[in-house]
Amino acid sequence: MDLPELIHQVAASLSDHGTKVLILDDITRLRMHRADDQDTLDLIRAFMSMHVTLVLVGVGIPGSGLLREGRGPAAAKSVNGWEPTQTERRFDLLELDRFRYDTAEQITAWTSHLAGVEHHLRLLKARPGMLTDNTMPEYLYERTNGVVGPLERPIEDGCSQAIASGSERLTEPLFDALPLTLARTGRDAEAGEIPAVPARSGRRPPAGRRRNTVFDDLGPAAADTA
Template sequence: MSAGTGEEPFEGDERQYSPTRLEGWLQEVNGPDRVQPMQLTRAQLVDLSPRELLRHNDRREVWHANIGPIHTPQLLALHADLGEIVESNRQDGDKTKPAALVDAYPGLGKSTAVRDYARSLHRKQIALRGETTPSGHRRIPVIYIALTGNTQIRGLNAAICRFYRLPVSGNADTLAERAVDAVLSMRTVAIVIDDVHFLAGSRSNAIRMANQLKYLANVFPVTLIYVGVGVQQRGLLREGFLPQDAPLAQFGRRTTPLTLLPFQVEDEAGRREWRTLLKTIERMLVLAEKYPGMLADDLSDYLYSRSTGHFASLMALINRGCLRAIRTGRERLDVELMDQVKNDAAAEEARRELAAAIEAGLLTTRPGVRTGQRRRSA
């Protein structure tokens, strides 16, 4: 109990872990789904004791910060493509398994989408084959590592060993052998390497790193799933060769590029997808003054211009807006409140052009609404 209060301590539902460590990854894979907090009216909020209100608001804040992943058409398409690559890679150990590269702009939720697929793959493998390998080791079907801006070949191998809780002493070759033994003994089938663009620097560095990734593909009987930004433009798939020499690059032949697109509202199908997304998010918000159409009708154009169709920017904006709505007692999202919410620099820089196009009637997010005429004031 809390000292001096006689009440049980309240830790809330924040889950602090790193998915780049085995314990954290297992928590992400096996952790229970969050339960949406109760939807209370304003009168019910007033009836709560001060401590009950603090707890309720804390639950709401954590909930809004962790909405998702939402299975949008873009995410489902990416999952289908990843599944086709990973689950067709049933080659014996003497054959190299083709890799996947998810290469997309920042802020589209690609890391979240890939981890969501990897989580499902991990669970599927455990359900099919059990938690223990025939030799008695713990089965780890999927591992997840993220690179940093100064990652070298040894650092890449060390990140894999660190995930498995193995020693990280020794040179690059020693670490690689140690990692291979772990992959084989724990029956890993896929390795997700996030922020792989940090490996693509100079031409000579791209050649060295591509050779290292080819080595990993040769010695690890797994599917490698790379995630990064602008990887193809940086030349990693070409292994540092000039564009005209790209056919000489083995790494590019072994890697299938995939992407995740931002939401677009230039056609009716895109506008319907955007509306469906906002309606889905709207149902998940826990605000006393929430109402049908709060996002999908009244804030549709506004949220698109402020997020520029990028999922991460949209969710950051809504999360912060909900926090402000709770703490100010407004308990709803509207333009006046959202104008006070700051968003990421890229979204804020790009919003002016979109907002001008919407105001001029040249662009709309609303299905069934024709563009080309200036919108009338509501």
Template structure:
């Protein structure tokens, strides 16, 4: 479904602030928002025929659209979400049995948070459709809760953040024990089944607060009827799965035993299957671009090697490069993506660091992002 330059961007999608996911109403706005509608693709002649006001409106529509291209269903996203469904749907044990937790552990820029939140959106919609927006007791149903950690967070801080998500009136004052009980009441009354804990790498496991919150996670797994989903970077190295710390304390062992690690990998181009996966992603992204001079194969054929060299296959960097390139193409009037234009686009430091290494490998033909052409064989 598309829309025209006459549509106003503010009428097409709700505004979402940076704190949206920290509160239940904001999460619902994200989960229940209608799909974004792709602007109509106009030719050069049609662009020139627009009035100045219509052109400004159309370009604003395109800016908003290109800034929100994802998520694209990559093999990595599909695989992660299949695993999430397996674990979450299998956690239907009776109340006397603890539920298994999930740790989504991957380097920055690989789309782990995007994939988890996309899954949470689907889970929210399924639960509301099957069970209704209100519980039998008349409370609002909130299938998903999310808490983002900050540095040196303690148990009381964590529970306060959880109460903040539910907008509980007792979220500002009380003891740590009272906060825990209020949080449990919210989970039970709202029939929350999925608790996402983002940025877990901020937790300092070997310090007092880290052990305190780790033990609290075990309490949640034992007492709260929810599946815990941890999201973070290098969680294994930071101690999530450690059997004991340097002092011999084994308080982390139970968390490790009950937590299933999941990950996401960057695109690789070391064989034809992986190259086909990368090409499929580029074709999917290409279809979403609203540039007057785009053509079939603009990304997947003309720019496959270039895009891989610039981003090393990290989907976050890929989407950023394409997004920024589209904005520059619109502003400059180029209305297409090519190497000359993308060379002007600045990218993250990690991508720029490996660019020269990859350029040398691609130039010497030791690497390529293009699948080998398949030859038609005549039947005997």
């Protein structure tokens, strides 16, 4: 199919399925010097005229040139006379930084994220608080610097190791035995998908920056049995 035919087929499919939101991940893998990627960007622009909310997800979108009609990294500058393009005006840019560990709110957000990850793990000997009790939040923050990508990797590898060894749970000693690398994971380094992985320093966050311990509170029932 040529581009108009492809657009027609996509529009028909979105309509037939009642699609309301279309999410395109890894959008910054597009390279504007490649003709095929320019055609892909034209297809994305065509989505804007369809009755669907378009969400583009990527690393370093302002510097990719995608919202600047493909003019490259220099187009990300908002000075020297650059004016927003028609494409850029149609999008709201939302920047999500890595997790931080400096305030009570930031520590709670990190621990809440770990609790969400933990909820979806299906290890036979997993227990509530496996990733949120004791020093585990601080340990994982030290290993990953609060970046979600490096966090996913040791958890995935850790689960595989826990199943293979029969331990069926995640622990700090298990994580210690696993190297943290994002190589050979299908991530595109040129698109900024491989962040710097912090070296092991053996240092934990200062005691004054410990997380909110709400996830350690077992409630009145535990106090009654103590």
